[in-house]
Amino acid sequence: MKETYRVRVTKDYLVFSAGHFITFNGDTCERLHGHNYAVEAEVTGPLDENHYVIDFIALRDSLKQIVDQLDHHMLLPTVHPLIHVRTEDKEVHVQFEDRRWVFPECDCVLLPVANTTTELLAKYIGQKLLDDLKDRISIESIQQLRISVDENNGQWGDWIAEWDASES
Numbered sequence: 001m002k003e004t005y006r007v008r009v010t011k012d013y014l015v016f017s018a019g020h021f022i023t024f025n026g027d028t029c030e031r032l033h034g035h036n037y038a039v040e041a042e043v044t045g046p047l048d049e050n051h052y053v054i055d056f057i058a059l060r061d062s063l064k065q066i067v068d069q070l071d072h073h074m075l076l077p078t079v080h081p082l083i084h085v086r087t088e089d090k091e092v093h094v095q096f097e098d099r100r101w102v103f104p105e106c107d108c109v110l111l112p113v114a115n116t117t118t119e120l121l122a123k124y125i126g127q128k129l130l131d132d133l134k135d136r137i138s139i140e141s142i143q144q145l146r147i148s149v150d151e152n153n154g155q156w157g158d159w160i161a162e163w164d165a166s167e168s
Contacts, residue, residue: 006144007053009060010040016071018109020116023082029096035151037118039067039125044144055137062132066125073109075116085110118157122147126159 019034041063045053076085076094084095092108094101113120126147133139146160 004044005047005053006042006044007056007059008040008042009056009063010038011060011064014039014060014063014067016067018070018073018075020075022115022117023080023096027082027097029083029099032101037070037121038150039063039122040148041126041129042144042146042148043142044146045141046143048141054133054139054142058133058136059129062129062136063125065132066128070109070125072107074103074107075121076103076108076110077113077116077120078110079112080114118149118151118155119159120157122149122157122159125149126161130161 015036015038017034017036019032021030021032023029041059043054043059047053074092076092077083078085082096086093087105087110090105092103092105092110094103111121111124113124126145129147130139130145142163144160144162146158148156148158150156
């Protein structure tokens with residue numbers, strides 16, 4: 001028999017409200033709009049000496065810190081081939097073809113993603129979470145991390161990272 005242990009953190013306060021827009025079909029750009037996002041994390045791995053997969057408090061607190069950094073901001077992709085983002089004089093200038101937007105720099109989060117889809121937001125949050133957890137606790141035994149982002153009460157995007165024992 002093979003056993004698997006998994007923990008999941010989903011809290012009422014793991015939410016953020018943010019503005020964004022995405023492109024699709026190559027050259028179509030949505031109108032600027034926003035969502036009330038929800039985030040959850042799931043970690044799979046063996047039990048440690050304390051008989052748990054990961055410290056819930058460290059996981060919860062790290063995730064909350066990341067979510068708070070996104071809350072009430074405009075989320076902008078910085079590696080999109082057709083969306084050009086530049087910062088100048090405390091403003092963020094964004095251009096897609098003939099459309100332009102200017103935002104106060106302090107109201108924006110510039111993300112190293114190609115599009116601000118839920119899937120890529122989940123990946124961004126997951127990578128930030130791993131970086132933060134590395135500074136707090138040992139994460140070497142994690143076998144899988146799943147981050148889920150909900151943008152519209154039931155429209156979830158997931159990012160799943162998996163490691164096997166040979167990658168440690």
